[in-house]
Amino acid sequence: MKYFSKITASHYVLPSKVLTNDDLAERFDPKKVKSIAKLSGITQRRVAPEGMTASDLAVAAAQRMIESENIDRASIDMVVFVTQTPDYILPATAFIVHEKLGLSKDCGAFDLSMGCPAMPYALSVVNGLIASGQCKKVLLIFSETITRLVYPKDRSLVTLHGDGAAAFILEAADGDYGFEFADIHSDSSGWKHLLVPAGGMKQRISEETKKETTDESGICTTPESLQMNGAAVFHFSISEIPPAVKASLQKHSLSLDDCKLVLFHQANKMMVDSIYNALQVPQEKRFFFMEQIGNLSAASTPVLLAEALRQGKLDGGGRVLLASFGVGLTWGVFSLNFAPGSVKASQASTELD
Template sequence: MVEQLHRTGGVMFRGSGSATPQRSISNTELGQRVETSDDWIRSRTGIAARRVIGADESLGELSGLAAERALAMAGWSADSLDLILLATSTPDDLFGSAPRLQARIGAVNAAAFDLTAACSGFLFAVVTAAQYLRSGAMQRILVVGADQLSRWVDWDDRRSCVLFGDAAGAVVMEASDEQDDLQGFLLRSDGGRGAVLQLPQSSERAPLVGDASHQRGGFEPIQMNGQEVYKFAVREVPAILEALLQKTETQADSLDWLLLHQANQRILDAVAERFSIPNEKVLSNLAHYGNTSAATIPLMLDEAVRDGRIEPGHRIASSGFGAGLSWGAALLRWSGPA
């Protein structure tokens, strides 16, 4: 388990942004493609609709919009950034999409790289960013969580296609000697269970020369054992959150918000019940967007900041979990613009 062992400097969350595709596909519409229904999907997942990137949109465009909105909230210019971390498992370019994002928003002074941890990616990226800021190596960092899972869904598999959607969300963070908005974290991975949720390479091979062959590039559709993923989440997420609350000497009733990866409403409800957190403190927009992987947490965060639910000084317990398998928890404080 990776955890925060000591503090040097602190970090502050200064702005958030998000972007979603224009096209929303309802459960009823999806029922025209596969044998399913609105009642079947809602009762098992809490999802009513999902957004899918259209022919005139791209993941890069959504990432850029989310980034620009986060910068605008903070009142920062893009050229003041030192680093861009793009958490994604579905890049536009397998060599890395973060440099293209850097160019798109004009962050000419920033280094940029991708980070892949599937649905845990955003939280892992925030923790990574904090280390650069705390060390004094950097002053301002943009973290984006963005995924286009519609590329890799088997749209004829009614068990999995109903779950996923596309989106991007972002935060901007800066170093601080005054306070620390990342008040604690724990990160975990277990590759031994990774086969229950994966997006594996295609095994197709083609002749090369003589008796040699080469593997063709490409990936299979998302493969998921839904029952095992659900059991993993309802067991591990409460456990890591409880460990984090104990480590930071935080009482659950002192939290302002619970912000979990938006995968299944039943998971959100089970975790909230475990800590006796009332429903009105559980942030959820799952019904409108489905599971957008690395984008779910920053998308929900941005919505709640912009509609006034999350205010400066609010404390948030967050957890990301998913493929890898990977999962983590963080205790956050929202500062907002200076």
């Protein structure tokens, strides 16, 4: 394998505000909340309060990482901001982050619009920027306030989602460590299964788009809100991810024995467990970080990785095999090989009020 880039620093931030299952049982049928909690494994989720946006979470994560790890912000030459919940339709939220972090005029900035499957895409892009020699030090941030897109009366999604941000520094690799590969796939016939119908150019916001609808299973939503065909997306995930992981391992002449950790997008526990079990991933290589925070959409896999780094799970080095999947429908299997002690995982606070 060829190595062009590697993660050298990481941190993540979550809003302090918590929405528990007991809170939800006051809003919805407690039996239904219990059923979804059993599926998802989520007991509480972090929710950005009114006024807190994806840029706020991102700036907090990046700022704390920069300060605690003594990163020279003047040397950052690109900010890549990944979100599906930007502060504005335009300009790109990356510019707001760039301004608040006081980055150089020689530092570019752009957004990458992608949800749950974002991480392999974003790493591929940043790897390319560094491999080409165009960039030396990239600040890559994944941040979502996805709960803003979830209709408060939609029990299927309110119970799942949370907000948060993860920030990474990527620099040129040296030696046989770093970003290894990202095998990305799409089934675009499924694009309508995860959708916010209104707010883009296809359907502008109007009085019509605020009207509630309730489907045959009792799910209440509006065209301005995230709509998911849960069964279709669940079926897609557990059907596509195990064979994709197996194919990637074979393609790159790897096995699970070569991996220190195997991490999956934290969609919900039943789904992740199903994928782990289908692949027969040993227990010691599994890692979860969703029960207390929820499904963070684009920030989910990144926060999971950042927490693993923060806990020191890769202090001794090792390969991490990851898979992210979802909206599009798209999925990616990717790998990062860490040298011992190679990542400055900030121990600064992860809470944002």
